[in-house]
Amino acid sequence: MSKASSKTAQLKPRFRITLHGEIALGPGKVDLLEAIGRTGSISAAAREIGLSYRRAWGMVDTMNQCFKSPLVARSKGGAGGGGAELTVLGQGVIDRYRTMETKALKTVQAEWKSLSKHLNTK
Template sequence: MQQVKSRIWIEEQGEVFLGFGRIELLKKVDETQSISAAAKAMQMSYKKAWKLINAMNSCSDTPLVITNTGGKDGGGTFLTQYGRQMIIKFETLNTACEAFLNEQFNALKQSL
């Protein structure tokens, strides 16, 4: 069966806020509670992961990720509740977009 696949992203003033790769990075941060471990799991440099997280936080009034530097109790990186909500909202939007595109594609195929 033929299906349409697409990649969407959300921009803020011309800058990418969220996209498929960034959502995957957020999920890995949530899973590992570490930017370094998340980057490694995605075969990405720490520097790139940090830049992506910083860009997402900068585009948002509410941070998606909070980092705590090391110390007596150690550091860690945590996804905020808002970050978790954005994952769900983005994935819902992406699923709806693909469903719409497939409906349109099937309608086109039937009209031929």
């Protein structure tokens, strides 16, 4: 446990959306989408969040298959290199997911306040 996390307790509601036995969307996939949006590249995004390129590519492929339209548009490499960008749906999915987290956190504040009193934060 890091010093910062040992002094304060935090509540982080996270969702996993499954479809046909696959995780269509979850916290790691949303983090990856955000990194792709920042970097314009699956490989750079993978490096940024500490994933292998193979793992990141598999996550993107799963998300793209689970949604009616792709969340990430890829372009093939070549002389100028390839790239990736979020689609409008991809950005919308991130926004909705983060909104769900925020709303969930607000909804459980009374319970969290009561529960957090019992945590050993010393």
